[in-house]
Amino acid sequence: MLLYMPSNFCRKIHETGVVTEDDVNQLYMIWKPVCSGCRVNTKDNPNCFCGLVPPPNGSRKSGLWEKMSDFVESLGPDPNNDLRASADSPAGLTNLGATCYANGILQCLYMNKLFREGIFSAEPDVLRQQPVLDQLARLFAQLQASKMAYIDSSPFVKTLELDNGVQQDSHEFLTLLLSLLERCLSHSKVPKARTVVQDLFRGSVSHVTTYESWNLSNLLPNKHSFSPYNIHSFLLPVIGFSNISYFLILYFTPLTTTTTTIPTNIFQKQA
Ligand SMILES: [Zn+2]
Numbered sequence: 001m002l003l004y005m006p007s008n009f010c011r012k013i014h015e016t017g018v019v020t021e022d023d024v025n026q027l028y029m030i031w032k033p034v035c036s037g038c039r040v041n042t043k044d045n046p047n048c049f050c051g052l053v054p055p056p057n058g059s060r061k062s063g064l065w066e067k068m069s070d071f072v073e074s075l076g077p078d079p080n081n082d083l084r085a086s087a088d089s090p091a092g093l094t095n096l097g098a099t100c101y102a103n104g105i106l107q108c109l110y111m112n113k114l115f116r117e118g119i120f121s122a123e124p125d126v127l128r129q130q131p132v133l134d135q136l137a138r139l140f141a142q143l144q145a146s147k148m149a150y151i152d153s154s155p156f157v158k159t160l161e162l163d164n165g166v167q168q169d170s171h172e173f174l175t176l177l178l179s180l181l182e183r184c185l186s187h188s189k190v191p192k193a194r195t196v197v198q199d200l201f202r203g204s205v206s207h208v209t210t211y212e213s214w215n216l217s218n219l220l221p222n223k224h225s226f227s228p229y230n231i232h233s234f235l236l237p238v239i240g241f242s243n244i245s246y247f248l249i250l251y252f253t254p255l256t257t258t259t260t261t262i263p264t265n266i267f268q269k270q271a
Helices: 007-016 021-027 070-074 100-111 113-121 124-129 131-145 154-159 170-185 196-201 244-252 264-270
Strands: 203-205 229-231
Touching: 007 021, 100 113, 100 131, 100 170, 113 131, 113 196, 124 131, 131 154, 131 170, 170 196
Parallel strands: none
Antiparallel strands: 203 229
């Protein structure tokens, strides 16, 4: 571009030793208006992008800006583009606003093969009576057998009456969903379906107090501070740490205390 530079500019800059912003604009021809549709790249206009993109309503012979015939255009988007890359590629779920928490849980549950088999084992009669279970089975069937790259989860979300404008806590959602499915599946007579939630996700927790000194366990035979209760999940405080196993070990490690004060009524009891 310097080849086209008018000589009086050079002289002025040479004599004053100063390059103003205006000089730069003039020298690089930034003042030139944006070019549209010259079909070639104008060499002396930095505002010509015609070689990069076609002008509005313009087209190219091939690629992104290829002109499509009106007939092909009238058919709409090509459904082939929505197919899965291969039969092994997993399918996604459409995001319906703020339902990513539900979609995430649905994908996790679907990927659990035993759970999926349990849902598929429920009798058609039970599915007819339990709309949420029915929609979940339909959604899982589509995730497994459909050729589409993504599945619409709105029938399931609607049946559950989830507000897609409100973000919910995914852990809370999982707990509620599992409790609901447990109730729905209790109507099934197929063992694989009937107890799949309990078999896979239910555990029982009890807090146990033991005494290591003074042989107090003989005096206090009831070691359960609380009777065991059923849980579908429990919370681990993992924020700021990268490893879950550390907290699992911590969670199940007994708390010890070195308190040596013995309640006096124990000795009275012994006596
Ligand atoms: Zn141009």
